[in-house]
Amino acid sequence: MNDIQLWFDDLEKSSRYAVSEIPFRLMDQWCFDSSDTNLRHRGGKFYSIEGIRVITNYGETQEWEQPIINQPEIGILGILTKVIDGERKYLMQAKMEPGNINILQLSPTVQATESNYKRAHKGKKTIYLEYFLGQPDSVVIFDQLQTEQGGRFYKKRNRNMLVEVEKDIDIHDDFRWMNLNEIGALFHIDNFVNMDSRSVLCCVVKRQEIDNPLHPTDKILNWITRLMVKYSLTVELVGLKHVKGWITGEDEIRHTSGSFFQVNSVQVEASTREVTRWTQPMIKNTGEGLVGFLVAEINDTLHFLVRGIVEVGNIDVVHMAPTIQCSVYKQRFREKNKCFPYMDIFLSSHENILYDQMQSEEGGRFYHCQNRHMIVKIDDYKNLELRDDYIWVSYNQVLDFVRYGYFNVEGRSLMSCFGLNEQMAVKND
Amino acid sequence: MNDIQLWFDDLEKSSRYAVSEIPFRLMDQWCFDSSDTNLRHRGGKFYSIEGIRVITNYGETQEWEQPIINQPEIGILGILTKVIDGERKYLMQAKMEPGNINILQLSPTVQATESNYKRAHKGKKTIYLEYFLGQPDSVVIFDQLQTEQGGRFYKKRNRNMLVEVEKDIDIHDDFRWMNLNEIGALFHIDNFVNMDSRSVLCCVVKRQEIDNPLHPTDKILNWITRLMVKYSLTVELVGLKHVKGWITGEDEIRHTSGSFFQVNSVQVEASTREVTRWTQPMIKNTGEGLVGFLVAEINDTLHFLVRGIVEVGNIDVVHMAPTIQCSVYKQRFREKNKCFPYMDIFLSSHENILYDQMQSEEGGRFYHCQNRHMIVKIDDYKNLELRDDYIWVSYNQVLDFVRYGYFNVEGRSLMSCFGLNEQMAVKND
Secondary structure (H helix, E strand, O other): OOOHHHHHHHHHHHEEEEEEEEEEHHOOEEEOOOOOOOEOOOOOOOOEEEEEEEEEEEOOEEEEEEEEEEOOEEEEEEEEEEEEEEEEEEEEEEEEEEOOOEEEEEEOOEEEEEHOOOOOOOOOOOOHHHHOOOOOEEEEEEEEEEEOOOOOOOOOOEEEEEEEOOOOOOOOOOOEEEOOOHHHOOOOOOOOOOOHHHHHHHHHOOOOOOOOOOOOOOHHHHHHHHHHHHOEEEEEEOOOOHHHOOOOOOOOEEEOOOEEEEEEEEEEEEEEOOOOEEEEEEEEEEEOEEEEEEEEEEOEEEEEEEEEOOOOOOOOOOOOEOOOOOOOHHHHHHHHHHOOOHHHHHHHOOOOOEEEEEEEEOOOOOOEEEEEEEEOOOOOOOHOOOOOOEEEEEEEHHHHHHOOOOOHHHHHHHHHHHHHHHHHHHHHH | OOOHHHHHHHHHHHHHEEEEEHHHHHOOOEOOOOOOOEEEEEEOOOOOOEEEEEEEEEEEEEEEEEEEEEOOOOOOEEEEEEEEOEEEEEEEEEEEEEOOOOOEEEEOOOOHHHHOOOOOOOOOOOOOOOOOOOOOOEEEEEEEEEEEEOOEEOOOEEEEEEEEEEOOOOOOOOEEEHHHHHHHOOOOOOOOOOHHOOOOOOOHOOOOEEEEEEEOOOHHHHHHHHHHHHOOOEEEEEHOOOOOOOEEEOOOOEEOOOOOOOEEEEEEEEEEOOOOEEEEEOOOOOOOEEEEEEEEOOOEEEEEEEEEEOOOOOOOOEEEEOOOOEHHHHHHHHHHHHHHOOOHHHHHHEEEEEEEEEEEEOOOOEEOEEEEEEEEOOOOOOOOOOOOOOEEHHHHHHHHHHHOOOOOOHHHHHHHHHHHHHHHHHHHH
């Protein structure tokens, strides 16, 4: 632990990082497109900030407009793995991202959008990328399309990959082989393991040997099918500056109420990145978020209370999500009538809190965005009132639904925090 | 068998059915919309025939336009099941559909679009519908969203449901309790078990007790992820009469080459249906289609050669499909340069043909459309050249991917023909 902290400290000292918020007009290569008013890169690559008009029968507000990130590319979030001296290790990276609250976070071996790894930025090549593009002496362990934040991205998915190498490879300064125990321990430090790592590592979480689901999988598919039929979602792309209810000026992009989120822009210097100076727009939250799972022991098997959620950028109408997911939770909790279901159990009960750490959103798009990650165990699941949109799903069932692409990134992130700790606990026994 | 044939004969004699092709202008309630030129019902319900503009990097032709059925509703294909005298039975219906080549086909208990079961036609109510909408004394065994023909429907899905009843229920004349042996036997008669039954029954197919996949499931997910990244698909709805390359007049809607398919319209009389007289547009094929699986025994486990396919109406870019799927196959096979991969194995080899029957497309939208269903077993799978888009998937893996919604309707239809026969064979041992 100290060792890893020292490695981070050394890298921070030996490198030069500077990030500052700047007005939109000072951005280099980025501008509001005169034809559609969207905020985009002059080269047409990377991503753009656009607007959407949403109509749905889900939730309290059923019609609204908002900015959204549009990046119709599939990126790679990939971790290299290798058995070294009989022990499986994962190649993790200490990576600087402009949105990171603490400069460096533990990241996958490769974390690159298509624009990035095809070097639209004309910078250095992405290290180790070749292993994820079919290098012959590597073996793909898994490679799944998984969704990104459905509230902020328009239908975005990335490949989540684990690739095994047998031969020895050169390890650059900002990379390090780590075992799951070491990584698991870092989940107990706030904002240390980045979102992309959590997303990929979720697929490494081991299945339980004994798993007795409360509901057969067909019953859970029945539940999600009912929600897919019940809820509708129509999303139409509109020009960013035409988004109603939002101030979209040259100085700020925010909701008229000041709530939800903002779009800002930053100027970045980073001696360790493929390009060492650049500017870019980002998403900035107006408060801390909360994501959490209620869990319960049912039939001697840990179960998760899963929510079927409609998010504006979803690939399908309904995805599986944590029990609670809320972008500005403290304010919500204060206004009792805006409280989310089960919010009080997370925030004011004396139930058993199994996990409670701050974790960051991905720092390449999200500026200082943190979500409190909570896992709370309840004793008496039978007395919990279950709404239509919620269902108890067993540990292994969660992993199956993750694998087949049903879970959102918030759910996967939490499952990762939990699954890697649990694994650690088992090994420590 | 004779018994069921007699039941069909009796129903045909006692009912009045008449279907005739009519010019579009003689349709009642259907017309070309003056604003967008699409062919639609005046009430705005049911479905419409629209046009699409397609751009993809998949296949030989990468840009084209075509008519398509647009019906943004989720229908119900549901079968009731009950254990009677210790034996599980399924409530099947002898149902008339205007497109059926042989008037009656064996259909699910309920087969209804949302417009239909909400009685947009102002006719009689759909019999047994209540059991699929949450009647308290019934239990949902499965309920999955499954796709329809991606080449003809725009992003269409239906609920495929199996619902168990315990109490005795009244059985109407055109309904009958049947066991899987009886239904399985009917798969050996051409065009007897309709598409919707085949789709639902696919989910009833039993898993093999021993299943040793050639590739772990993660490898198959890797394969489909690669295809999702490799292929792009952009589909834009355009007015039907603006579709390029097609004749879209008042008398006929067909491709200028006469190939692919046509849109026609029919006038229907059917004394047994909710409404006894109506007109509607339909899809009419210009020849017979072919769908087929190559199978092989690998590791003592039956494997299916699955294709990753991009179809214009797909919900996602790539779905899993049979080894071959071709709408006008005889013509294709004659023109050697247009031959589909593996077509010669199906049509001119001396390999082991396990299944070869004509099966109809769904008769509510497809007029006399038949696909030859073939399952061909090859002995030497190692010497078969495998293209990128194809992979061997084990029996149980196919069933898993069906369950989680990865397979197209053609693949499910074939799996149903195979799985129910196999089950029958096992029972006869």
